[in-house]
Amino acid sequence: MPPxxxxxxxxxxxxxxxxxxxxxxxxxxxxxxNGDVLRTRVSHAVSKEIPGNLWKKILRHQLKITEEEFWKSL
Incomplete structure (x- = not known):
């Protein structure tokens, strides 16, 4: 389930x-x-679910982590 x-x-x-x-x-x-700069943006609609395809792109290209790593960090 996407966050x-x-x-x-x-x-x-x-x-x-x-x-x-x-x-x-x-x-x-x-x-x-290592000097790499990561960037992401977050909607002000905090109660809205992130669509699955967008969530996969955010993990892979912006956060550069796995979904498991994301949930463990919360």
Whole structure:
């Protein structure tokens, strides 16, 4: 089951992501130890479920973690 946008925001807040903008979405950034910069954005609709295909893209391309790692971090 995909998480809600509120879960994604909580993940970002708990795992060292920096909130860089709060306009139409929350925009987060994280610099990894190797210098890579990850970016993601989170909808303000925190109670809305993230569609499955979008969730897979967020995990793979933005967070660069597995779903298991995501849930363990909350």
């Amino acid at each position: 809600k946008f509120g879960h994604l925001k909580k993940y970002c807040d708990k795992t060292g992501w920096i909130l860089i903008r709060d306009i139409d979405h929350w925009y987060y950034e994280k610099v990894l130890a």
